[in-house]
Amino acid sequence: MANVLEVVAAVIQDGDQFLVCRRRAGKAAGGRWEFPGGKVEHGESAADALRREIQEELAIDIRVTGQLTTDDTLVGDLVIRLTCLHAELDGPRPIESTDHDSLVWVAADDLAQLDWAEPDLPAVRLLIASGT
Template identity: 35%
Template sequence: MTERIVVVGAALLDGGRLLAARRSAPPELAGRWELPGGKVEPGETPEQALERELREELGVDAEVVERVPGEWPLKAPYILHVWTVRLRPGSAEPAPLEDHDALRRLAPDEIWDVDWLDQDVAAVREVVARLRSTEAC
């Protein structure tokens, strides 16, 4: 059995809005939207990988809050795990630096206005369900 490689995704929430990043590369993914993140490198925890990826991709200093329940298959051997994250005080505003050409902060009623990557759809649904349940409290 091939060992699974974890890809981490960030549900960056700010004021009830979810940050979405539009891919600029590779060509087959360009123009579609995703939760920012990337592969966990050897010797990293998923949380460390997510903080590193967000620094590299968006230029932000983010803090991992909690794991969103579930895991979602990507192209073998990759599997997606998602965490909620927030910007640390004093962090720069997110900017598309690497592999992205646009960012949007989506309110709950705008979540499906963008063309999400197929593999992110189920994870985004779970994040939205969690957002709605915390709003109800």
């Protein structure tokens, strides 16, 4: 049986744009795009983990407004269980990231043009299908 890694990601929308981040080279899925987030620690709710991770990585505060999706992706012998939560900025847009080499705001119509990390694809497909 595969080990399960619980992770969360923020689908942060500002106007008609979404925040997407490119993973640094040398990291797993380096050079690919993802929604920002990270691992859920033992005893943490998904929303609490996401607020903590976004503060650590992007030095911003967010308001979690709901859940988009939870999907499992098998990577080797590891199941990545990614919960994507809708979020809004609670302050200015982020300027830099500790885990990414690029932060970009992208319209929903342009999401399909990016080379996404595999675990984020189900959320991307939902956003494109909804025309959000």
